[in-house]
Amino acid sequence: MNVLFLIIFMVTIGAVIGAVTNSIAIRMLFRPYRPIHIGKWKLPFTPGLIPKRRGELADQLGKMVAEYLLTPDSIERKLSHPDFQKEAVLFLQQEAKQLLAADKTIGELLEAVHVEEPAQKTEQWLDQWIERKYKSIKQSCMNQTVRESLPAEWTEKMEKKIPQISEYILEKGIDYFSSWDGQQRIKKMTDDFLANWGKLGSMLQMVLGNTSLEEKIQPEIIKFLRNPGTKELLDTLLADEWKKILDWKWGYIFSQFSDEKALAKGKAFMIRQLDIPSFFQRPVSELLKPFEERMIRDAIPALVDKGIPFAASRIPAVMEKLHIADIVRQQVESFSIERLEEMVLEISRRELKMITFLGGVLGGAIGLIQGIVVGLFG
Structure with a gap:
């Protein structure tokens, strides 16, 4: 025991x-x-x-x-x-479908990833980009002539347009001097002319009698504008002036006027035409809807197929x-x-x-x- x-x-x-x-x-x-x-x-x-x-x-x-x-x-x-790649494709397709079904705007989506005021920042960037490009182009062509900087086909087309331009000018001149405003302009010019000549002008008016001088001048001006020789003269003058302009250097052209206001108006016009704020107010689904089927069926598998090997390397x-x-x-x-x-x-x-x-x-x-x-x- x-x-x-x-x-x-x-x-x-x-x-x-x-x-x-x-x-x-x-x-x-x-x-x-x-x-x-x-x-x-x-x-x-x-x-x-x-x-x-x-x-x-x-x-x-x-x-x-x-x-x-x-x-x-x-x-x-x-x-x-392969299993991981299939899972990646399915995951991205599901995410894409959710994105396409969402009502969020492009601006809201960017703000969600901490991009604040995208429309304003885009307009600022575009404004700066236009100014940089303009200054770069301006600096590069300051010592070039207009002829050197413009394509040859442009100058040729412009030369061919000269007869049409002169014809347009003459037609507008005829329309103006045939109108009441044109008649009044001629009257004022003749009155000023006669007043400058003093007594000689009064004597000339007495010779004409009841007929006013502008009534005599108006038909002659219209006749002159309709004369074929006038058109030939105007064609020659315009062609000569165009050749002179082609030989101008851009440095001389820019020295004759300030381009800052023109640049500012051009930038404002372009930004206004693009209407960037309305773009960022559009729903993402609306923007991507035309590409939905192709994106889900083709783009995402192709992205995974090419992206994963790239990432793996x-x-x-x-x-x-x-x-x-x-x-x-x-x-x-x-x-x-x-x-x-x-x-x-x-x-x-x-x-x-x-x-x-x-x-x-x-x-x-x-x-x-x-x-x-x-x-x-x-």
């Missing part, structure tokens, strides 16, 4: 010691979190193993992740896998720039020991309990053997 009690006692003590020892060993992986000092003497085994070696652990974890887990080859294989360079090992090391070092312990226990709590239980089993087995030996030889 005494031997049986001894065996049971030693088995119990051995199991308790084994379980407690393993439990303490597991806890000493993390605890204590900080070194414990008694005066100037530091208590051995403080801090725990992981707090003491956290820097080395962070370095090793970073290297392991960068060299064996999150490698360029593994990411490239994942990106190149850039993975090594991106990974090198990211310094994955440093990121993991910094993240591990930033964890508190309490958080790190909680993470490890969440992952391996069951296994750690089994280790504690195994320590109890081994301790109990050792106690059993000791109890038998003591019982037999005691």
Whole structure:
């Protein structure tokens, strides 16, 4: 009876010691979190193993992740896998359908990605772009003649238009001098002429009698304008002036007038015609609706087919720039020991309990053997 009690006692003590020892060993992986000092003497085994070696652990974890887990080859294989590409196509198609079904305007969509006042900024950019282009073109042609800067076909067409221009001028002249306004203009001119001649003008008026001088002049002016020789003369004059203009340098032309007002009006006209604010107020769905079927059916699969290999080929360079090992090391070092312990226990709590239980089993087995030996030889 005494031997049986001894065996049971030693088995119990051995199991308790084994379980407690393993439990303490597991806890000493993390605890204590900080070194414990008694005066100037530091208590051995403080801090725990992981707090003491956290820097080395962070370095090793970073290297392991960068060299064996999150490698360029593994990411490239994942990106190149047909299943992943199918999932990417389906995801982008669903997102595109949602975008096309949305009522958001282009302006609202841009503001959602923190592009504020897109219409105003676009108008400002366009204003600056027009001014830069105008100044660049102006500077490049300052020493060129009009003939050198204009295409040859333009100058030829203009020369061919000269007879039409002179005919138009003469027709307008005939219409004007045939009208009441033209008649009044002739009367004023003749009155001014006669007034300048004094008595001679009065005598001339007496000779004409009841007929006014403008009544005599008006038909002659119209007759002169209708004369074929007048048109030939005007054609020649216009052609000569056009040739002179073609030989002008742009520097001389710009020196004769200020182009700032013209540029400002031109910019305002172009921006007004483009009506940029109304463009940004249009719904995205309205803008993309004509391209919906082609975008979903053709564009997105083509984008994935070409985009993923391109992205995969850039993975090594991106990974090198990211310094994955440093990121993991910094993240591990930033964890508190309490958080790190909680993470490890969440992952391996069951296994750690089994280790504690195994320590109890081994301790109990050792106690059993000791109890038998003591019982037999005691």
